[in-house]
Amino acid sequence: MNVLNAEDLALAERFVRLNARLIDRHRFALHFRGGSAAPVLAALRPYENPDGGYGHGLEPDLRGEHSQPVPAQHALEFLHEAGADDDPAVGRVCDYLSTITTGDGGVPFVLPSVREAPHAPWWRTPDDPPGGINPTATLAGLLHRAGADHPWLGPATGFCWRHLEAAGADPGPYDALAILTFLDHVPDRDRAEAAFARHRGALAAPVALDPAAPGAQHFPLDFAPAPGGFGRRLFTDEVIDAHLDALVASRPDDGGWTVPFLIWTPATGPEWRGHVTVERLRALRAYGRLKP
Incomplete structure (x- = not known):
């Protein structure tokens, strides 16, 4: 070993x-x-924007200042690591997500403002991007883990359940990771177990075992x-x-x-x-x- x-x-x-x-x-x-959590939180603050979202390279492949959905999930991860699930920044993330959510409760993977700054070539989006299971499921799962109580979370959770209940193509690796985060933390554990059993093969399919x-x-x-x-x-x-x-x-x-x-x-x-x-x-x- x-x-x-x-x-x-x-x-x-x-x-x-x-x-x-x-x-x-x-x-x-x-x-x-054995370091303190306070420096982690202090280092996170400069990445936050006035709208409650995050930019400024918190996601290294997005170099722009504008808030984007995926950096928000990085912020939620860092807040959790620092034992700060009750930090007001969590509520501000929810407020930000409410401003970019589509009518069906989903959050787009990336917003058109990505075009205004240098970014990795795979970060592309149409002018009116739809909500996606990635990152909606990740964000919803992390916010459930944090114990968030915000109006954004109900419709987003419904979006994720509808996605899991609909017949469709097998998820790619990032969609599968998002779904697993959601299932790990959504409060309805019986429904999560049933969804995992139904999708288990598809969730494992993108993984290289060698x-x-x-x-x-x-x-x-x-x-x-x-x-x-x-x-x-x-x-x-x-x-x-x-x-x-x-x-x-x-x-x-x-x-x-x-x-x-x-x-x-x-x-x-x-x-x-x-x-x-x-x-x-x-x-x-x-x-x-x-x-x-």
């Missing part, structure tokens, strides 16, 4: 200090050095970064163990993990690697593979 030790963690810390954004440096300190699969793949640990949750139930113990071994073995000598997708401008390389390094270390610790 491959594990990381205290020396490995120190090397990862050096990588983060050399390369990562301030917010990810504070996240590393919070998770692995740890050596080339290209921009999605692997089991992307769907199951911790032992709990529906994502973990998609894979056997043997599959998870193989991918944990591969994850430990795949770390470059500089201490930080790489990413399998396109780095389209120089800044996003270290930004994504710093973020992903924190995430990989969190997953390894969750599975008992980090032994400092």
